[in-house]
Amino acid sequence: MPIAKGWIVLHGDEGAVSQKGGQTALGLALRHGKSVVCGHTHRAGLSGLTMASGGVLGGILWGFEVGNLMNFKDAKYLKGGSGNWQQGFGLLYEAKGKVTPVFV
Numbered sequence: 538m539p540i541a542k543g544w545i546v547l548h549g550d551e552g553a554v555s556q557k558g559g560q561t562a563l564g565l566a567l568r569h570g571k572s573v574v575c576g577h578t579h580r581a582g583l584s585g586l587t588m589a590s591g592g593v594l595g596g597i598l599w600g601f602e603v604g605n606l607m608n609f610k611d612a613k614y615l616k617g618g619s620g621n622w623q624q625g626f627g628l629l630y631e632a633k634g635k636v637t638p639v640f641v
Contacts, residue, residue: 540574541629541636549577549602556621558582563600572599572636574627579605581623581640601638603627 540546552565559582566573567586581604588595604625612620630637 541631542634543596544572544574544599544629544636545569547573547575549575551575554578557584558602558623559584559600561600562602563598566598566600570598572597572601572638574601574603574629574638576603576605578602579607579620579622581625581627583638583640599638601627601629601640604640 538546547565547569549561552561552568555561555564558580561578561580562573562575562582563584563586565575580602582602584600586598588598604623604627606624606626609622625641628639628641630639
């Protein structure tokens with residue numbers, strides 16, 4: 538689903554889930570050819586990949602995982618009560634044809 542110029546929203550389980558924040562979303566971005574915002578992983582991270590050939594910049598693909606706002610005490614299904622998860626949320630600012638991802 539398009540969310541901003543050059544960006545789509547996907548669910549994190551639509552690709553290979555990485556233990557490194559931002560990498561699940563970047564893998565989805567490479568598959569779809571657009572920058573991706575995703576949830577589901579409970580991780581926060583922003584990863585980019587510059588697309589270039591012969592010294593010509595083709596653009597940058599971004600993978601943006603937006604964390605979670607859950608109460609970790611409710612994660613009784615996890616061993617030790619926590620996972621490799623980061624709390625927070627993500628925003629996309631769009632102005633003058635550019636999109637800026639920000640994690641809060």
